[in-house]
Amino acid sequence: MRAGIAAVVLAALLFMGFRPVGQLPAIGRLLDPANGVWATAKAADLPVTEQGSIPGLGRDVEVLFDDRGVPHIFAATEEDAYRALGYVMARDRLFQMELQTRAANGRLTEWIGSKALDADRRTRALGLEWGAERKIAAYDRSSPGFRAISAYADGVNAWIAGMRPRDLPMEYRLLGVKPGKWEPIYSVNFFAKMALTLAFNDATYNRLAGQAKVGRAAADALFPVNSPIQEPIQPNGQRAARYDLAALPPPGAPDSAAVVALAAHRSILAALGVPKPNVNGDALGSNNWAVAPKRTAAGYALLAGDPHLELTLPSIWYEMHIVVPGRLDVAGVGFPGVPGVIIGFNRNVAWTFTNTGSDVNDYYGEVVDDTLHPTRYKVDGAWRSLEQRVETYRDQAGSVIRTDTLYFTHRGPMTRQLGKWISMRWTALEPSDEQTNFLKLGYSRNANEWLDAMSGYIAPTQNGLVADRTGNIAIRSTGSYPIRPGDGRGDVIRDGSASASDWTGYLAPSRYPFAMNPAQGYLASANQQPVDPRINRSFIGSDWYSPWRAMRINSLLRADSAVTPDAMRRFQTDPGSARADAFVPQFLAAAAREDSAGRSDATLREAARLLSQWDRRYTKDNRRAVLFEMAMEQLAQRTWDELSPGEARTAGGEVVNLPESQVLLELMQTPSSPWWDDRRTPGVVETRDEIVTASLRAALVAARRIHGDPAGDGWLWSNVRHANIYHLAHIPALSALGVPVQGGPSTLSPSGGKGTEGPSWRMVVELGPDVRAWATYPGGQSGNPASPRYKDRLALWSTGRLAPVLFPKTPAELDRKRVISTLRLVPR
Amino acid sequence: MLKTVVKFLILTEAFTVVTFAGGWWGVPMVALIWGLSEGPRARPVLLASICAAAAWGSLLLLDAARGPLGEVAARFGGVMGMSPLALYAITLLLATLLSWSASVVGAEIRRAVLALRARSKSPVSEPAPAPNAPEVAVMDA
Numbered sequence: 001m002r003a004g005i006a007a008v009v010l011a012a013l014l015f016m017g018f019r020p021v022g023q024l025p026a027i028g029r030l031l032d033p034a035n036g037v038w039a040t041a042k043a044a045d046l047p048v049t050e051q052g053s054i055p056g057l058g059r060d061v062e063v064l065f066d067d068r069g070v071p072h073i074f075a076a077t078e079e080d081a082y083r084a085l086g087y088v089m090a091r092d093r094l095f096q097m098e099l100q101t102r103a104a105n106g107r108l109t110e111w112i113g114s115k116a117l118d119a120d121r122r123t124r125a126l127g128l129e130w131g132a133e134r135k136i137a138a139y140d141r142s143s144p145g146f147r148a149i150s151a152y153a154d155g156v157n158a159w160i161a162g163m164r165p166r167d168l169p170m171e172y173r174l175l176g177v178k179p180g181k182w183e184p185i186y187s188v189n190f191f192a193k194m195a196l197t198l199a200f201n202d203a204t205y206n207r208l209a210g211q212a213k214v215g216r217a218a219a220d221a222l223f224p225v226n227s228p229i230q231e232p233i234q235p236n237g238q239r240a241a242r243y244d245l246a247a248l249p250p251p252g253a254p255d256s257a258a259v260v261a262l263a264a265h266r267s268i269l270a271a272l273g274v275p276k277p278n279v280n281g282d283a284l285g286s287n288n289w290a291v292a293p294k295r296t297a298a299g300y301a302l303l304a305g306d307p308h309l310e311l312t313l314p315s316i317w318y319e320m321h322i323v324v325p326g327r328l329d330v331a332g333v334g335f336p337g338v339p340g341v342i343i344g345f346n347r348n349v350a351w352t353f354t355n356t357g358s359d360v361n362d363y364y365g366e367v368v369d370d371t372l373h374p375t376r377y378k379v380d381g382a383w384r385s386l387e388q389r390v391e392t393y394r395d396q397a398g399s400v401i402r403t404d405t406l407y408f409t410h411r412g413p414m415t416r417q418l419g420k421w422i423s424m425r426w427t428a429l430e431p432s433d434e435q436t437n438f439l440k441l442g443y444s445r446n447a448n449e450w451l452d453a454m455s456g457y458i459a460p461t462q463n464g465l466v467a468d469r470t471g472n473i474a475i476r477s478t479g480s481y482p483i484r485p486g487d488g489r490g491d492v493i494r495d496g497s498a499s500a501s502d503w504t505g506y507l508a509p510s511r512y513p514f515a516m517n518p519a520q521g522y523l524a525s526a527n528q529q530p531v532d533p534r535i536n537r538s539f540i541g542s543d544w545y546s547p548w549r550a551m552r553i554n555s556l557l558r559a560d561s562a563v564t565p566d567a568m569r570r571f572q573t574d575p576g577s578a579r580a581d582a583f584v585p586q587f588l589a590a591a592a593r594e595d596s597a598g599r600s601d602a603t604l605r606e607a608a609r610l611l612s613q614w615d616r617r618y619t620k621d622n623r624r625a626v627l628f629e630m631a632m633e634q635l636a637q638r639t640w641d642e643l644s645p646g647e648a649r650t651a652g653g654e655v656v657n658l659p660e661s662q663v664l665l666e667l668m669q670t671p672s673s674p675w676w677d678d679r680r681t682p683g684v685v686e687t688r689d690e691i692v693t694a695s696l697r698a699a700l701v702a703a704r705r706i707h708g709d710p711a712g713d714g715w716l717w718s719n720v721r722h723a724n725i726y727h728l729a730h731i732p733a734l735s736a737l738g739v740p741v742q743g744g745p746s747t748l749s750p751s752g753g754k755g756t757e758g759p760s761w762r763m764v765v766e767l768g769p770d771v772r773a774w775a776t777y778p779g780g781q782s783g784n785p786a787s788p789r790y791k792d793r794l795a796l797w798s799t800g801r802l803a804p805v806l807f808p809k810t811p812a813e814l815d816r817k818r819v820i821s822t823l824r825l826v827p828r
Numbered sequence: 829m830l831k832t833v834v835k836f837l838i839l840t841e842a843f844t845v846v847t848f849a850g851g852w853w854g855v856p857m858v859a860l861i862w863g864l865s866e867g868p869r870a871r872p873v874l875l876a877s878i879c880a881a882a883a884w885g886s887l888l889l890l891d892a893a894r895g896p897l898g899e900v901a902a903r904f905g906g907v908m909g910m911s912p913l914a915l916y917a918i919t920l921l922l923a924t925l926l927s928w929s930a931s932v933v934g935a936e937i938r939r940a941v942l943a944l945r946a947r948s949k950s951p952v953s954e955p956a957p958a959p960n961a962p963e964v965a966v967m968d969a
Binding site: 003007009027031032045174 | 848851852853856884887888894895896897900904906907918922926928929930933935936
């Protein structure tokens with residue numbers, strides 16, 4: 001009996017020890033105290049000294065890790081430096097690197113099986129892998145970019161080859177997989193993934209969705225090509241924002257043609273796996289600004305970088321310092337999986353980026369020779385061969401679980417939607433070498449050289465800001481802007497059977513939004529429309545973010561003629577809001593008018609009183625911001641009821657992004673516009689003041705219901721909005737959730753509703769005789785959740801503080817007390 | 829007593845070394861061999877179970893000396909939806925169960941082999957040796 005039980009137990013334990021059961025990984029390998037997850041404790045801390053070897057290394061490389069976990073890499077050549085960087089990044093972030101790559105090239109099924117099949121199919125259908133292969137095939141093998149990604153791969157693979165059991169990250173153990181060989185194309189894959197995040201414009205969708213419900217004229221006004229509030233990146237000589245406010249055309253009849261186009265477009269987005277249209281405010285936007293020496297306290301140029309991206313653990317960024325004596329001395333952050341600094345500084349120049357958000361993708365309805373299995377497509381009456389590509393998807397065991405045939409026209413990937421074949425052209429899929437562009441930045445000796453290094457850059461389009469030690473500051477919205485035929489707009493599905501529909505070229509760099517050393521003494525960008533249409537009417541996009549953040553930073557910079565690095569830091573988390581400054585008076589004035597007209601009540605008076613107490617700042621201890629935010633939400637829903645889901649059902653059930661709040665402010669100028677009429681109240685025609693005050697009333701009622709008494713802690717902003725920084729695999733235990741932060745929608749440190757996006761790297765650089773920098777990001781350098789460096793920067797980040805960045809010229813210059821680990825890499 | 833202590837130390841060391849060198853499956857291997865050599869008695873099986881837990885416990889202590897084991901337990905326990913303490917307990921329980929089950933199976937194999945051998949040596953008409961055969965008792969003596 002006992003023997004029988006023992007045999008069963010043994011068999012079960014051996015089975016579960018070797019093989020995963022359901023969601024449970026193989027427990028033997030996992031719980032083994034010498035080689036399993038417990039052993040990762042040893043790898044959590046960096047060793048005081050260590051030696052490694054890398055094939056192909058020319059000379060020894062010394063890597064000193066400072067007490068912020070930043071590697072200072074001292075190498076004889078750039079290629080040796082990138083080999084070393086690959087090695088140390090893999091040591092710190094291997095799982096992240098491979099996960100991101102698999103997400104970008106559609107190979108997640110090889111890790112988690114058919115659960116990831118849909119995601120992988122969409123990724124490949126989008127052409128990300130196809131585009132990456134085209135790019136790498138077109139690379140000049142001697143280009144700095146290609147040599148860097150090859151050397152970087154050597155370093156990553158050297159780390160993987162030499163890994164001890166304890167070095168295997170926890171996530172691999174949970175998934176029951178081993179790291180694969182790192183290929184140079186993976187760095188290109190990562191850029192493709194970033195392009196999907198930053199350069200896949202949803203203006204077409206917004207416009208079509210609006211048009212389907214309220215007609216073309218109204219949709220044009222709701223999702224305009226030009227912002228009604230002009231505060232452009234390229235200074236236009238004005239000292240304040242210009243309000244180009246016009247009366248909006250009334251809502252028109254639904255456009256049936258747009259309904260069909262919209263349905264097709266929606267299917268394309270779904271089939272291509274494009275994320276849902278942005279419904280999270282502008283938390284995914286970014287800020288940057290630079291101040292000329294004449295407006296700084298010390299007389300040196302200052303630059304602030306503040307890219308807002310998805311917040312994850314580990315962070316999307318990895319901080320580094322690379323020194324190749326006599327050639328390169330650059331510090332800053334780059335992406336795990338990609339060699340080199342993307343945002344940072346050298347001994348002469350500092351730079352950073354914000355996303356331009358231009359419209360760089362278009363769709364074409366194609367005519368094909370066979371509805372189900374096409375081999376050719378027609379252009380100008382002649383057949384052209386389709387490029388076909390068979391995609392194979394494998395599971396963890398390597399078995400094929402699915403194959404797809406993908407089709408490509410000369411424009412890009414083609415998919416079948418609602419019986420129609422539609423192809424897509426997107427600049428991010430065009431052959432390009434962004435890697436070389438970014439690497440060249442580190443060699444720049446002044447702002448002009450930096451701008452030259454960015455020439456030829458294609459996607460995603462970026463507002464590149466640079467400041468140098470001689471006092472120059474400059475900004476240029478860089479990247480390829482397609483020139484379309486006809487009206488030049490990119491928000492329609494074009495006829496693919498005519499070559500006349502194709503892009504005719506790209507905007508000349510001389511037409512890019514640009515400014516250098518403006519008289520105002522500062523430059524700033526925050527994803528707003530880059531250039532005033534009165535100055536440059538070239539179409540580069542539409543439906544821009546409202547310029548609230550730009551207005552706020554510009555007002556702060558205008559008000560300070562002796563800016564210090566610490567002021568730059570404070571600005572990054574400034575709690576003020578131009579949006580609140582614009583709308584709070586509107587609410588209060590409407591309440592006062594309704595009161596004067598005898599249409600007020602106790603609830604409205606109380607709501608107005610509470611709102612008037614607000615200092616319009618989104619500090620953690622604020623108790624009134626919540627009322628304003630709820631009122632704004634009510635106002636948008638009540639005003640744009642014509643676009644609401646209820647209305648949408650009549651037009652195909654599509655969800656529509658609501659117009660930007662700058663358009664709402666534009667509408668505020670017309671008290672009796674038909675847009676104010678709430679269609680859900682037949683027989684009653686509402687006015688602006690009735691809708692505005694009804695929104696305020698409803699906000700108070702809802703706020704009391706959800707958050708309790710206005711004097712209570714339920715109304716504390718810190719109890720309402722948080723940053724939620726999820727682990728890459730969305731494992732709560734490895735995440736940092738509910739992190740209190742200062743800021744709200746449209747503040748310089750924006751906090752969107754979900755709290756999953758926001759400031760991903762904050763940096764301030766002073767370009768004095770010796771360059772000084774301060775920085776941090778939410779997370780830590782290590783990807784090991786048990787490491788003290790996993791999220792050691794979080795406290796600094798959440799309180800808006802920065803840490804001084806060490807920038808030694810030589811190993812000897814680095815304070816030994818601040819060196820926590822030394823790694824010597826030798827040729828193998 | 830001394831013999832038991834020596835056995836404890838040797839067996840614990842064996843579990844530690846095989847786990848370190850080969851992995852978790854070394855535990856049932858050693859326990860199986862132990863069961864084969866010791867036979868189906870309660871005390872050796874208990875000793876094997878204790879030694880396996882002790883071996884893994886000492887490896888955990890070694891891990892703790894080399895890095896933040898508590899953090900690993902907290903994070904990994906969180907992932908698995910259990911407290912860190914439960915995770916430690918499950919780890920030690922795994923070693924114990926692997927060792928117990930393998931040593932029992934080993935001992936039963938030994939008994940079966942001996943029984944088979946005894947049967948092949950005996951005349952056909954004689955009955956097969958009963959469980960707890962005398963030769964095992966002799967070894968105990």
